[in-house]
Amino acid sequence: MSAFAKSEANETFVLNLGPQHPATHGVLRVKLTMDGEYIVEAEPVLGYIHRMHEKMGENRTWAQFLPNTGRMDYLHALAYNHGYVSVVERAAGIAVPERAEYLRVITAELNRVSSHLLWFGAFILDLGGFSPLLYAFDDREHILDLLESVTGSRLTYCYFRFGGVYNDIDENFVAGTRAFIKRLRDRMPMYHNLVTKNIILMTRLKEIGPISAEMCRKYGATGPVCRGSGINFDVRKHEPYSVYPEFDFEVPVYEQCDSMARYMVRMDEIEQSLRIVEQALDKLPDGPVMAEKVPKIIKPPKGDYYHAVETARGSFGVRVVSDGSNTPYRLKLRAPTFSNLSLFGEACQGMLLPDALALMGSLDLVIPEIDR
């Protein structure tokens, strides 16, 4: 059917939203059936960058799959690292030193801030405002420099190891992180003045793109999407892992269910993540960053293991089935954005096209993670 073919019963047409070129990293195609400017039906078409990560996991040793985890959600790679190493540690019964857990939390939370900052810039870009992206990237650059100085890479980190982390932090990192926390706290009012209080943004987001709590439950939406619909769920609080119970932080929840609520959840989460990093730096214990007795070739005992972590986009779960050999028998990855995108088709029915794009931006989609 051509893009402008008319049927006799009603005058709808099909509009292809995307995909961009396959060489770009995020390719999503949405097939929209439009009635004029209004959306009648939306169907996300996935799979353009499917890389069979789950199958790759079953063909590699446990340690060799580690670099893959950072390449699913390239914006919050460390949380994916965390999910995978945690499930393997649970399976193999490896105890992690406390300092290593603190380092994991510090780096993962910094990574969460950088992910939210990038989303903030890209989201405003989707709405047609260019300059906030540059401010966000200025701050994000500081986080990338900090993380590069400990992990050695800037985007697809592979910092966590079974039983600890790759290497220890130094004084420069601690001082740099404290300076960065102060800097971002000083700049947050600027972001709110520049963007949040802007009348154009408010009219484009308030009461636009409603996602009810029932819809979130139906599609399994997690993360800021469900917290913007009044569901208080955060894996860090409700199924605590690592050393998160030792920190005092809040889970921002907004009841409005619109795009503005999801925007506010993420902006508040930046502040909460900074609080966690600050407390972790204060409490940072001394000691080794790697467990002493980690076998070189890991062979977890037979069984079925699951571990979930909270990423910037929602709950990421890894299920591994071990048959006692040096490769996983089955590796299942539960990606949050896949569920968050699934509700888009229902949520955008009857919406205007620019409003639907605002709704899509507020879901914070990372396409390589949907396709895996």
Add this chain to the structure above:
Amino acid sequence: MIDYLREIISGTWSLFVGLGITIRYFFQPVVTVQYPYETLPMTPRFRGHIELVKDEETGETKCIVCGMCQKACPSNCITVNGEKREGVKGKVLTEYTLDFTKCSLCGLCVESCTPKAITFSKDYNLAGVRKEAYIFDLKKRLEAKN
């Protein structure tokens, strides 16, 4: 009616507040670096592609051709070959090739290396038009350094 007018006034004010911020930043120092005329120093832990380490005593490679890096690599991009020579204990390295087209810079090879014979280089200006430009003969690179 009053609410409507109030929204127009506060809305217009919010736009001027935003403009004020951009104007203030316009007169502040530039935060970007004019690459390639200026470059930033690399962090010591930067993970580039791998490189052979020179043994300070002998001037040769420290590699003992155990093949652990080859086994640890998830993408099979390392090829190591060695031969027995008379009068020399252990194997002597004859070939160390890195297929950088497949490498994902995970660093598992460096961690697996017991004699610490490989390390990360600081090269990041890697651009080429042919695939062969990314098949690195690390042994030759080490010899060229000497």
